[in-house]
Amino acid sequence: MANSLTQRTEEKQSANGSSLLEIEDLKVYYDTINGAAKAVDGVNLTVRRGEILGIAGESGCGKSTLTTALLRLTQAPGYIAGGRIMFHRMDGDPIDLLKLSGEELRKVRWRNLSYLPQGSMNTLNPVLRIKEQFLDVMLEHSDMSKREAEKMIPNLLGQVNLEPYVANMHPHELSGGMKQRVTLAMAIALNSDLMVADEPTTALDVHVQRVVIQMLADLRDRLGMTMIVVTHDMAVHAELADRVAVMYAGDVVEVGDVRQIFKAPKHPYTQALINSIPRIGGERVRLAGITGNTPSPRNWPSGCRFHPRCPHAMPVCSEQAPALLEVTKDLNGMQPPLASCHLYTQAGGNDE
Numbered sequence: 029m030a031n032s033l034t035q036r037t038e039e040k041q042s043a044n045g046s047s048l049l050e051i052e053d054l055k056v057y058y059d060t061i062n063g064a065a066k067a068v069d070g071v072n073l074t075v076r077r078g079e080i081l082g083i084a085g086e087s088g089c090g091k092s093t094l095t096t097a098l099l100r101l102t103q104a105p106g107y108i109a110g111g112r113i114m115f116h117r118m119d120g121d122p123i124d125l126l127k128l129s130g131e132e133l134r135k136v137r138w139r140n141l142s143y144l145p146q147g148s149m150n151t152l153n154p155v156l157r158i159k160e161q162f163l164d165v166m167l168e169h170s171d172m173s174k175r176e177a178e179k180m181i182p183n184l185l186g187q188v189n190l191e192p193y194v195a196n197m198h199p200h201e202l203s204g205g206m207k208q209r210v211t212l213a214m215a216i217a218l219n220s221d222l223m224v225a226d227e228p229t230t231a232l233d234v235h236v237q238r239v240v241i242q243m244l245a246d247l248r249d250r251l252g253m254t255m256i257v258v259t260h261d262m263a264v265h266a267e268l269a270d271r272v273a274v275m276y277a278g279d280v281v282e283v284g285d286v287r288q289i290f291k292a293p294k295h296p297y298t299q300a301l302i303n304s305i306p307r308i309g310g311e312r313v314r315l316a317g318i319t320g321n322t323p324s325p326r327n328w329p330s331g332c333r334f335h336p337r338c339p340h341a342m343p344v345c346s347e348q349a350p351a352l353l354e355v356t357k358d359l360n361g362m363q364p365p366l367a368s369c370h371l372y373t374q375a376g377g378n379d380e
């Protein structure tokens with residue numbers, strides 16, 4: 029028994045870095061009276077086991093639409109217009125999350141995928157004690173008995189530095205930061221493979237933000253969870269993420285190691301995003317904002333969707349959509365970044 033447990037732990041550890049989720053050509057559209065809003069339009073992205081993957085990009089670029097789709101939580105008028113989301117379980121064949129039936133999905137949710145939605149602290153039910161809300165989640169999504177689940181609650185609260193008595197309180201008796209930690213403890217209750225956290229620090233004061241960031245990093249290290257953290261706040265990515273995927277106009281335009289993204293961004297949009305972050309204690313410089321407006325998902329620009337705003341735009345950029353490809357080979361041992369930009373393709377006159 030001990031041997032097989034050790035073996036399983038070793039299997040899990042050796043799986044770190046392997047693919048957990050492969051998103052292939054994902055399209056999520058919204059039906060509107062003016063036609064389809066192509067909020068997520070052709071996303072390809074791999075999430076590796078054990079990593080914190082940050083998803084960055086300006087408001088409206090499709091971050092929430094993407095993450096709700098991979099949790100199969102898309103709601104009308106939204107719908108999945110195409111693609112696959114392959115989920116590699118530890119103990120079974122890969123499954124396409126988009127093909128699961130309602131019952132299969134219920135089993136996978138929480139057990140394999142958990143979700144910390146935007147403003148999650150406001151999703152707590154005001155009339156139920158915290159303990160009852162834990163039990164709802166744990167009994168609905170696992171084979172645990174009520175007794176077993178009850179025994180786990182103090183430990184789960186302890187994981188996020190809350191005292192056991194919090195279990196007997198109602199949400200209105202807790203501060204905002206405490207409520208956020210309770211929802212975090214619920215998201216880890218079933219020790220799922222992947223946790224998706226949407227804007228986990230937004231609307232919290234600076235001190236509480238710091239506590240939540242530290243806690244997420246700590247939980248990943250202790251529980252070996254894989255996390256996707258969605259936020260427009262680049263400072264949160266800098267502190268928390270291992271890799272960052274940058275979205276623009278419904279697509280991922282660059283994915284790379286967090287150090288590379290901040291030190292040597294490749295895509296002109298990522299460069300503009302990084303240049304618009306104020307530097308604390310740095311020289312006083314005018315912030316390089318991104319000129320022009322974000323395009324509408326009902327009518328994306330042809331070719332590269334960033335070309336109307338790009339300082340490096342070439343004729344090819346309005347004609348051909350660049351693929352997301354490796355753009356550099358040697359980066360001091362870091363995985364090469366991927367970017368979709370003609371500056372790095374033969375069509376753009378460069379094949380670096």
Ligand SMILES: Nc1ncnc2c1ncn2[C@@H]1O[C@H](COP(=O)(O)OP(=O)(O)OP(=O)(O)O)[C@@H](O)[C@H]1O
Nearest residue numbers: 058065067086087088089090091092093094260325
């Ligand atoms: N129910 C809806 N009907 C029509 N369009 C929608 C709907 N929900 C979202 N959209 C559009 O889809 C696009 C992507 O929105 P989404 O919320 O995914 O972006 P986001 O990057 O998460 O933004 P934010 O950071 O502001 O949450 C936006 O243009 C938005 O207007």
